[in-house]
Amino acid sequence: MSQLTRPDLEKIPSYVPGRIVPGSIKLASNEVPYGPLPGVVEAITQAAANAHRYPDMGVVALREKLAARNGVDPDRVATGCGSVALTEHLAKATCLPGDEILYSWRAFEAYPIIAAAAGATSIQVPNDVGHGHDLRAMAAAVTPHTRMVLVCNPNNPTGTAVRRADLDEFLDAVGPDVLVVIDEAYREFVTDPDVPDALTTYGDRPNVVILRTLSKAWGLAGIRVGFLIAHPAVADAVRKVVTPFSTSAVAQAAASAALDATDEMRRRCDLVIAERTRVTEAVRKLVPDVPPSQSNFLWLPLGERSAPFAATCAEGGVIVRPFAGEGVRVTIGTPDENDTFLALAETALT
Numbered sequence: 001m002s003q004l005t006r007p008d009l010e011k012i013p014s015y016v017p018g019r020i021v022p023g024s025i026k027l028a029s030n031e032v033p034y035g036p037l038p039g040v041v042e043a044i045t046q047a048a049a050n051a052h053r054y055p056d057m058g059v060v061a062l063r064e065k066l067a068a069r070n071g072v073d074p075d076r077v078a079t080g081c082g083s084v085a086l087t088e089h090l091a092k093a094t095c096l097p098g099d100e101i102l103y104s105w106r107a108f109e110a111y112p113i114i115a116a117a118a119g120a121t122s123i124q125v126p127n128d129v130g131h132g133h134d135l136r137a138m139a140a141a142v143t144p145h146t147r148m149v150l151v152c153n154p155n156n157p158t159g160t161a162v163r164r165a166d167l168d169e170f171l172d173a174v175g176p177d178v179l180v181v182i183d184e185a186y187r188e189f190v191t192d193p194d195v196p197d198a199l200t201t202y203g204d205r206p207n208v209v210i211l212r213t214l215s216k217a218w219g220l221a222g223i224r225v226g227f228l229i230a231h232p233a234v235a236d237a238v239r240k241v242v243t244p245f246s247t248s249a250v251a252q253a254a255a256s257a258a259l260d261a262t263d264e265m266r267r268r269c270d271l272v273i274a275e276r277t278r279v280t281e282a283v284r285k286l287v288p289d290v291p292p293s294q295s296n297f298l299w300l301p302l303g304e305r306s307a308p309f310a311a312t313c314a315e316g317g318v319i320v321r322p323f324a325g326e327g328v329r330v331t332i333g334t335p336d337e338n339d340t341f342l343a344l345a346e347t348a349l350t
Contacts (some may be wrong), residue, residue: 008113012116015109019319021191026341027331028082030156030297031221034268034334036258040219047250055249058327062252065259066227069098070199076229078238079247083213083226084110086238087150090209090228092149093120093237094179102141104133104151106157106326108183109245111150120147131291131299131327132160139173150185153198154190157329159293162347164196171202179234181209185226186295188217195294199229206231216296217269220257225255252329272296273276276332282342283330300328312348313341 018028027065055307067074080086087110091101097119103111105124111167115122125141128134132155142149151170154161162170181197202208209230215221226248228238258265276293284290288298302309303325310322318341321329330341 006288009116012113013109015113018321019313019314021319023317024314025318025333025335025337027333027341028294028319028329029221030216030331032217032219032268032272032296032322033337034271035219036254037219037261037264039257039261040254042252044250047253050249051246053249055245055252057245059252060263062225062247062255063227063245066258069259070229072199072203072229073232074237075232078230078235079225079227080238080242081225081251082215083183083211083228084108084114085224085243085246086110086211086226086228087181087183088114088117089241090148090181090234091115091120092241093234095120098145099147100143100145101148101150102138102146102169104138104152104155106323107133107150107152108156111152111314121145126238126284127155127158127160130160131155131158131301133162135166136164136173139170142174142178146178148179148181150181150183152185153195154186154294155328156295157323158291158299159295159297160291160299161190161192161195161294163192163194167196167202168343171205171208176205176207179207179209180205180222181211183211185211185213187212187215190267190294191273192292192294193284203229206234206276208304209234214255216259217265218255219265219268220251220254220258223254225251240330268295272332274329275338276337279312279330279332279338279342283345286345293340297329297331300329300330309345309348314345316340316344318344346349 051148063074063077075256099120101115102119102123155242190324213226306322306328
């Protein structure tokens with residue numbers, strides 16, 4: 001039988017989601033543990049009553065709301081099925097076969113899948129010794145074939161963040177002819193004042209795209225809404241390649257309602273940040289080289305101990321996310337959930 005699908009895809013690992021084990025504490029998927037924001041369930045219910053109708057394909061009302069909140073024109077905003085889908089659309093909009101997409105590694109595990117699906121070549125630049133982006137090495141790896149660079153800030157899965165001076169230097173070195181996508185899925189959890197808000201700092205650069213999501217801080221992981229802010233020509237190109245109607249009516253309604261609950265979102269993020277500090281201090285007594293996190297998760301660089309550690313946690317009723325041979329990502333949960341994890345960690349690592 002002849003090959004019916006692209007043979008190069010056989011070399012790409014499938015995306016691995018966080019495991020769901022009924023009855024266990026799930027600290028594997030970077031979710032915020034406090035439920036939907038006020039008004040979201042009601043908005044979903046109301047939208048569901050018209051499920052037989054197509055959604056607004058232009059996502060006009062939501063785009064206008066996002067634009068107003070972020071101080072930009074609506075023609076600079078595109079929405080999609082999470083920021084990961086928008087990354088895929090950006091790859092489609094920028095790359096032809098043989099073009100290069102460059103990113104730090106390890107970073108978000110969907111990046112190599114997205115590059116391959118677009119027919120582009122992945123250029124992976126190893127993380128630095130602190131488990132973050134080595135921006136100087138990334139700048140040096142740019143070639144005439146580089147069409148897009150992904151900067152995950154804060155980085156998933158390590159939680160590390162790039163600071164403004166380094167990012168300024170990087171953008172100047174890359175120049176204006178390469179699209180730089182700054183993935184800020186975890187922006188709401190950033191407390192380091194030296195980590196820039198990319199929209200405020202770089203939003204006027206035509207070659208910079210800012211990615212955001214409502215899956216994390218805004219509690220819509222199960223609904224899937226992301227957005228980008230870019231130069232109008234870039235945003236328009238993305239809207240051309242977005243899967244039609246991919247931002248569903250339910251998603252649009254849920255997102256609009258969530259955005260109306262900013263104060264509650266902020267309160268919940270503050271709870272996560274406080275627990276992040278407490279859990280980091282406790283974990284570093286067991287794993288001293290845990291890097292500082294600016295996200296809602298921690299990275300435990302356990303190397304070959306990663307899989308056994310995750311198995312021990314699972315046996316104790318806590319699901320974490322191992323990256324074989326590298327480390328373990330642990331989402332910050334409620335105080336009780338975190339206490340259970342810490343007790344298991346102490347058992348496993350002492």
